[in-house]
Amino acid sequence: MHSLSMCGMGAFSARPNRSLILLLLFTALLFLGMPDALAHAVAEGDKGFIQESSGVMVLPFIYMGAKHMITGYDHLLFLFGVIFFLYRLKDVGLYVTLFAVGHTVTLLLGVLAEINISSYVIDAIIGFSVVYKALDNLGAFQRWFGYQPNTKAATLIFGLLHGFGLATKIQEYEISADGLVANLIAFNVGVEIGQLLALSAILIVMGYWRRTASFWRHAYTANVAMMSAGFLLMGYQLTGLIVSQ
Numbered sequence: 001m002h003s004l005s006m007c008g009m010g011a012f013s014a015r016p017n018r019s020l021i022l023l024l025l026f027t028a029l030l031f032l033g034m035p036d037a038l039a040h041a042v043a044e045g046d047k048g049f050i051q052e053s054s055g056v057m058v059l060p061f062i063y064m065g066a067k068h069m070i071t072g073y074d075h076l077l078f079l080f081g082v083i084f085f086l087y088r089l090k091d092v093g094l095y096v097t098l099f100a101v102g103h104t105v106t107l108l109l110g111v112l113a114e115i116n117i118s119s120y121v122i123d124a125i126i127g128f129s130v131v132y133k134a135l136d137n138l139g140a141f142q143r144w145f146g147y148q149p150n151t152k153a154a155t156l157i158f159g160l161l162h163g164f165g166l167a168t169k170i171q172e173y174e175i176s177a178d179g180l181v182a183n184l185i186a187f188n189v190g191v192e193i194g195q196l197l198a199l200s201a202i203l204i205v206m207g208y209w210r211r212t213a214s215f216w217r218h219a220y221t222a223n224v225a226m227m228s229a230g231f232l233l234m235g236y237q238l239t240g241l242i243v244s245q
Contacts, residue, residue: 053176065192083203084137100192106163111171112181117168124238127232130226132230134230138223
């Protein structure tokens with residue numbers, strides 16, 4: 001994947017233009033206006049359902065898992081970065097599976113073993129994952145350090161961290177132990193369904209975009225905007241951590 005990054009095209013040396021500035025402003029406004037419920041957490045209504053539910057409830061948890069993925073802009077930003085330069089479906093499938101495996105393992109482990117990490121710290125790391133992927137797409141690591149991190153390993157590791165983020169939130173909701181494992185598995189199935197739906201829409205849009213003459217020029221702008229969004233997520237969560245002390 002990294003062979004298709006922008007490093008080889010010298011695009012990282014490009015200078016910001018007016019469209020980049022406008023995109024950055026739009027991104028900032030988008031995040032400022034985005035309710036926290038649409039971030040890595042679940043919506044308030046779903047939170048209440050989780051707290052009050054007991055026993056195996058497969059379909060509702062599949063629905064909530066799919067909804068969590070489709071409305072979770074931090075998940076989608078990271079996956080958008082992951083598939084940005086992927087053209088073959090088997091590569092998309094491989095990287096998405098690595099992310100899903102990591103997400104599933106730590107979601108189950110975090111809830112069942114009651115591993116509790118500050119949600120601010122985890123969400124800041126998730127913001128960093130977006131920054132990392134944007135820099136990777138821009139070829140920054142090769143240019144700055146002469147080293148290309150293993151993108152498959154990085155995708156798996158960030159999948160693990162994203163799963164811990166949701167596990168931390170679910171523990172805060174005090175989910176019932178009755179039917180817990182079945183409900184968590186159902187939730188993960190829903191996450192996979194939501195992921196496939198979201199990625200299908202993104203791939204269709206990107207398919208048209210990639211066929212335009214301006215794709216490579218705007219690819220730089222898009223990755224800088226994605227990196228900025230990651231920094232905004234990090235700053236938001238770190239500010240929350242400091243204020244909560």
